[in-house]
Every structure is written in structure tokens, then in C-alpha cells.
Amino acid sequence: xxxxxxxxxxxxxxxxxxxxxxxxxxxxxxxxxxxxxxxxxxxxxxxxxxxxxxxxxxxxxxxxxxxxxxxxxxxxxxxxxxxxxxxxxxxxxxxxxxxxxxxxxxxxxxxxxxxxxxxxxxxxxxxxxxxxxxxxxxxxxxxxxxxxxxxxxxxxxxxxxxxxxxxxxxxxxxxxxxxxxxxxxxxxxxxxxxxxxxxxxxxxxxxxxxxxxxxxxxxxxxxxxxxxxxxxxxxxxxxxxxxxxxxxxxxxxxxxxxxxxxxxxxxxxxxxxxxxxxxxxxxxxxxxxxxxxxxxxxxxxxxxxxxxxxxxxxxxxxxxxxxxxxxxxxxxxxxxxxxxxxxxxxxxxxxxxxxxxxxxxxxxxxxxxxxxxxxxxxxxxxxxxxxxxxxx
Amino acid sequence: xxxxxxxxxxxxxxxxxxxxxxxxxxxxxxxxxxxxxxxxxxxxxxxxxxxxxxxxxxxxxxxxxxxxxxxxxxxxxxxxxxxxxxxxxxxxxxx
Numbered sequence: 001x002x003x004x005x006x007x008x009x010x011x012x013x014x015x016x017x018x019x020x021x022x023x024x025x026x027x028x029x030x031x032x033x034x035x036x037x038x039x040x041x042x043x044x045x046x047x048x049x050x051x052x053x054x055x056x057x058x059x060x061x062x063x064x065x066x067x068x069x070x071x072x073x074x075x076x077x078x079x080x081x082x083x084x085x086x087x088x089x090x091x092x093x094x095x096x097x098x099x100x101x102x103x104x105x106x107x108x109x110x111x112x113x114x115x116x117x118x119x120x121x122x123x124x125x126x127x128x129x130x131x132x133x134x135x136x137x138x139x140x141x142x143x144x145x146x147x148x149x150x151x152x153x154x155x156x157x158x159x160x161x162x163x164x165x166x167x168x169x170x171x172x173x174x175x176x177x178x179x180x181x182x183x184x185x186x187x188x189x190x191x192x193x194x195x196x197x198x199x200x201x202x203x204x205x206x207x208x209x210x211x212x213x214x215x216x217x218x219x220x221x222x223x224x225x226x227x228x229x230x231x232x233x234x235x236x237x238x239x240x241x242x243x244x245x246x247x248x249x250x251x252x253x254x255x256x257x258x259x260x261x262x263x264x265x266x267x268x269x270x271x272x273x274x275x276x277x278x279x280x281x282x283x284x285x286x287x288x289x290x291x292x293x294x295x296x297x298x299x300x301x302x303x304x305x306x307x308x309x310x311x312x313x314x315x316x317x318x319x320x321x322x323x324x325x326x327x328x329x330x331x332x333x334x335x336x337x338x339x340x341x342x343x344x345x346x347x348x349x350x351x352x353x354x355x356x357x358x359x360x361x362x363x364x365x366x367x368x369x370x371x372x373x374x375x376x377x378x379x380x381x382x383x384x385x386x387x388x389x390x391x392x
Numbered sequence: 393x394x395x396x397x398x399x400x401x402x403x404x405x406x407x408x409x410x411x412x413x414x415x416x417x418x419x420x421x422x423x424x425x426x427x428x429x430x431x432x433x434x435x436x437x438x439x440x441x442x443x444x445x446x447x448x449x450x451x452x453x454x455x456x457x458x459x460x461x462x463x464x465x466x467x468x469x470x471x472x473x474x475x476x477x478x479x480x481x482x483x484x485x486x487x
Contacts, residue, residue, distance in 0.1 A: 027436035030466045039463035041441045049463075 011053035011077035014038075018046040021066030028062055053079055109138045110170040117176040120159055125174055128156045134165065134172055143167075188385045189233040192225040194218045195382040198242035208236025218242065218380070227386050242380040243354065246343060250370040252335040254363075256324045264288065264318040272297070274308045288318040331368045332361070343376055351378035419449045421480065428464075429456060429473045429480070437466070445473060452484040 017025065022045070029036050034055045040048045051059070053075075063070055085092050112134055114122040129135065132152050133143060143149065146165050153163035153174070164175040192208065200216045208225040212218055227236040268282030294317065299310030326334070336356065344351055353376050360371040405415050413420040413433060422430040431447060431454065438453065439446040440463070445456040461475035 023437050023440065026440070026463075026466060030436070030471075031468055033468055035465075035467075037463075037465045039440070039466065041461070047440070 007052060007077065009078050011075070011079035012050055013053055013056050013072050014048060014050050014074035015056065016042070016046055016048050016071045016073050017068050018044075018071075019066065019068035020045075021068055022047050025062060025066045025068050028066065048073065053077070106170060107140045108170060109134065109136055109140055109143070109167075109172055112136060112172045112174065114174045114176060117178060119178055120157065120176060125153075125157060125163075125176060128153055129165075129172075129174055131156070134174070140167065140170070187235045189227045189235055190386055191223045191227045191384045192236050192238060192240060192381040193384045194220055194222045194224055194240075194242070194380050196220050196244050196380060198244035198380055200224070200240060200242045200380075201377055202241040203238070204240075205236070205238035207234050208238060210238070212240075223384075224381055233386055238381070239379065240381040241350075241377055243375055243377050244347075244380060246374045246376055247359075248339045248342075248370075248372045248374065250335040250339055250368075250372060252326075252331040252368045252370075254326050254328070254331055254366045254368065256326060257321050258324055259292075259319050259321055261292075262318045262320050266316040268314040268316070270312040270314070272310060272312045277312055282314070286316050288316065290319045290321070291316050292319050293317075328363055328368055332370065335368065335370055336372065339372060339374070343374060347376065347378040351376050417450050419454065421454075421482075423477065423480070426458075426477045427474060429477055431471045431473070433469055434471050437463075437471075442475075447471065449484070452482070455479075455481040455483070457481070 019025075026036070026039065026047075026049075034051070036049045036051050036055075038048075038050045042048055056072075059070065112126060112129060114125045117125060126135075132149055134149065144152075146167070149165040150163050153165065154160055157163060157176070159179055159181065160176055161179040162177040164177075166173050166175065197219050198217075200212050200214055200218055203210055203212060203214060203224065205225045207229075208227055209229045211223050211226050218224065224240045225236040225238045227234055229236075266282060266284075266286055266288075269280050270277040271280055272278070294315040295312065296315075297310065297312050300307040340353055343353065353374055355375040357373045357375075358370060359373055360369075362369050401415055404410065405412055411420075412418055417433055419434060420430075420432040422432075424430075433450060434454070435448040435450060437445070438448050440461075442461055443457065443459055445461050445463075447454045447456070456473060456477060457479040458475050458477040461473055461477075464472040464474045466472075
């Protein structure tokens with residue numbers, strides 16, 4: 001049954017009409033477009049019908065005209081509910097207050113938790129959070145946005161690399177990720193001594209007593225920056241650079257052997273279970289004289305888990321060796337390059353090769369022999385711990 | 393309605409195969425089983441009891457017989473009746 005729209009909201013009354021002019025009343029109502037529905041004739045000429053409250057209130061003149069009497073039988077809909085509620089207004093008021101209280105209490109921050117901190121005290125995190133406005137009994141809607149909170153907290157808390165703020169209900173969780181600070185080494189008092197003979201080209205003492213000056217000749221083991229400063233023993237620290245000579249005997253063969261692929265290959269396929277593999281394809285003898293085998297294992301995967309079953313393919317690649325002939329010049333160059341790389345590797349990246357002198361050079365038995373002297377500016381400082389009461 | 397207009401209308405209805413109730417203001421009844429009856433183009437209720445309902449039409453009147461009849465809805469042009477409908481008598485007076 002199609003009821004007039006929102007009739008429940010606007011209120012409906014069931015009325016019983018009696019009188020002679022009921023039919024006239026009905027026709028009149030229908031003509032005026034007043035909505036009435038569920039008309040039921042009752043015995044003794046009465047009729048029951050539903051009508052909206054607003055229409056009911058305007059019924060009086062029509063009733064008079066048609067000489068009908070009306071009696072309200074039933075009322076339903078919002079207006080009547082409201083009226084009934086008005087009769088119990090204090091109950092309604094209390095209920096509303098209850099809802100409001102529940103709502104207010106649930107929009108308060110009740111608990112702030114700090115998670116993930118080991119070195120930073122929770123109190124520090126909480127006080128930083130308090131400055132950002134996160135504290136118990138704060139309104140949740142007054143909190144700034146979470147990305148801003150976490151950015152500000154990360155900035156204000158030293159020693160953290162990230163601080164996350166998340167809210168679940170009335171609880172705020174501050175997730176702290178501490179920055180991985182480099183472990184501070186405990187250092188013994190020490191001297192800085194020279195690690196080789198040379199001439200000091202630069203000295204800078206950060207701590208400790210410098211014992212040499214620029215352009216001083218130093219011997220291996222000589223103290224450059226002393227850890228004994230006045231009466232105190234300190235951990236000397238600083239940078240000392242010096243010019244050092246390195247002598248290299250270099251041998252370079254004139255023929256260089258190199259392994260290359262010929263392009264011939266043979267493939268084998270295996271099915272493997274755990275550590276056992278069963279060859280399925282690529283039977284037959286390998287006729288290659290020299291070869292290299294590349295193995296590729298492709299296990300079955302489920303999600304990100306590798307199963308112990310899968311396919312293994314082997315490639316046997318034929319190789320051959322070729323000989324590259326070098327001229328004497330090229331051989332010398334590559335030998336010197338190798339020596340320079342060796343110097344850098346042994347003395348640090350900051351080393352600068354100032355000069356190279358080829359003292360002696362000869363070609364014999366397909367090899368170039370050289371004796372070279374490099375002058376290198378490099379770090380010459382080396383740590384030497386100061387030991388107390390050594391011996392007697 | 394003048395004669396000419398009536399004839400013209402009749403001709404259009406025949407030519408265009410239009411439903412007659414729209415053009416001639418004739419009542420249209422829709423009966424759903426014996427349970428529900430829609431009547432369009434009525435002219436008011438004449439008699440209404442649980443056993444019978446008399447409706448005035450444009451030309452003539454309609455009698456609905458049954459038991460437990462209820463007017464579900466009544467609008468200026470339309471009336472919906474529910475209940476056990478046993479008979480409908482149509483007494484038209486149009487030519």
C-alpha cells in the first residue's frame with residue numbers, strides 16, 4: 001500500500017466519522033485533493049479512515065457543512081511521539097545529557113603511549129608531545145593532523161629518525177624510531193707516530209702536543225703528535241701528512257693471456273628436489289676442451305616462499321685462451337698503473353703521487369723489469385697507545 | 393463537446409489507436425485477482441458498505457460487490473478498493 005509521503009513523520013490520525021453526509025464528505029475530500037486512505041465502513045453507518053494531522057485540523061468547516069461528527073480513534077507519527085516525550089521531558093533531557101557526556105568523553109584523549117624507545121626516556125617524548133598538544137584529557141578534535149604532529153615531534157626530539165603518531169579510539173600511540181647513532185668507541189690515550197720515513201708536509205693537531213713541524217724529517221716510529229700534554233695524558237688526534245718515497249720492482253709480461261668464449265654452448269636441464277637433481281635434457285658428452293659452467297636455479301615459489309622443488313639449468317660454455325701481445329711501452333704503462341693503484345690502496349685515497357722516477361729498466365725473457373721510485377704525499381700518522389707502568 | 397470535435401476525436405482515436413479512456417474521459421478499471429480494484433476517472437462515492445460500493449462515473453455508475461471492502465486510497469480521479477471482490481456491475485449511459 002502506498003502511503004502519502006512521510007506520513008509517519010507528519011503524524012496520522014485514524015478517525016471514525018458518523019453522520020448522514022459521510023459520502024459527501026468523502027467525495028468532497030477527494031475532490032479537494034485531501035489524502036485519506038484505508039476507508040473502512042463500520043456497522044451502523046460509521047466509517048473509519050486515516051488522515052494526516054494537518055488535514056484533520058482543517059476538517060472542521062467541512063464537517064459542519066456535511067453534518068458529520070468525528071471521533072479520533074488512534075494517533076501515530078512523530079508529532080504524537082514528540083508530545084508524549086514532552087510529558088517525560090526530564091527523562092528525555094537526562095538521556096540527551098547522557099549521550100552528550102558519552103560523546104564528550106569519547107572525544108577526549110585518555111591515554112598516551114610511547115612505543116619503541118630504548119635510549120630516549122618516555123618522559124622526554126611525553127613532554128615533547130605535550131608541547132605539540134598531545135596529553136591526556138585533550139580534545140581529539142583539537143589535535144593537529146597526524147603527519148604534522150609526527151614531523152614536529154621528529155624535529156623536536158633529538159636522537160630520533162622518525163616519530164609516528166597514531167590514534168585508536170581514545171588512545172594515542174607515539175611510535176619512536178631511534179636514530180642508529182654510531183657507537184662511540186672508548187679510546188685509550190695515545191700518541192700519533194710516523195709510520196714511515198719521510199718529510200712532514202702538513203700537520204694539524206686537534207688534540208695533543210705537536211712534536212714536529214712542517215718540512216721536518218721524520219723516521220719511522222717517531223712521535224708526531226704526543227699524547228702527553230703538560231701533565232695530562234690525552235687521546236691525541238690530528239692529521240699529519242708527509243712526503244714518502246716508495247720503491248717498486250715491477251715485472252710485466254709482454255704476452256697477456258685472456259680467456260674468451262667461443263660461442264659454442266651446451267645446455268642441460270635438471271629437475272631438483274632438495275639436494276637431488278635429475279637430469280632431464282641435454283644428455284651427451286661435452287666435447288669442449290676447456291669450458292665454463294654457469295648454473296641457474298629457478299625454484300618454484302609460493303607467495304614469497306621458495307619451495308625445495310624446481311628447475312635447474314646448466315650452461316656449458318666453451319672457452320678458449322688467446323694471447324695478447326703488448327709492446328714494451330704498453331707493458332711499462334700498465335705496470336706503472338698497477339703500482340700506482342697499489343700505493344693508493346695501501347696508503348689511503350688521499351694519497352697524492354707527486355713524482356715517479358724510473359731508476360732501471362730492462363726487457364728479458366718476454367718480460368719488462370722496472371725499478372721505480374715514487375714520491376707520494378700521504379697520511380703518515382699512526383696510532384700508538386700510551387701504556388702506563390710498563391715493566392718496571 | 394461539439395459534434396465535430398467529438399467526431400474528430402473519435403477519428404484520431406481510431407486512426408492512431410489511442411486508449412479510449414484518455415481521450416473520452418472513460419472510466420478505466422484494473423482488477424487484480426479478486427483482491428484489488430483500481431478505478432480511474434470516477435466521479436465520487438455514492439454508497440459504501442463492507443458488502444457493496446457504488447461509484448458515480450462520468451456517464452453511468454459502477455457497482456462493486458464483495459465482502460470486507462475497504463477504500464485503500466481515494467483521490468480526485470482515482471480510487472483503490474481492496475477486499476474480496478465478487479462482482480462488478482457497470483451501468484453505462486453513454487451512447
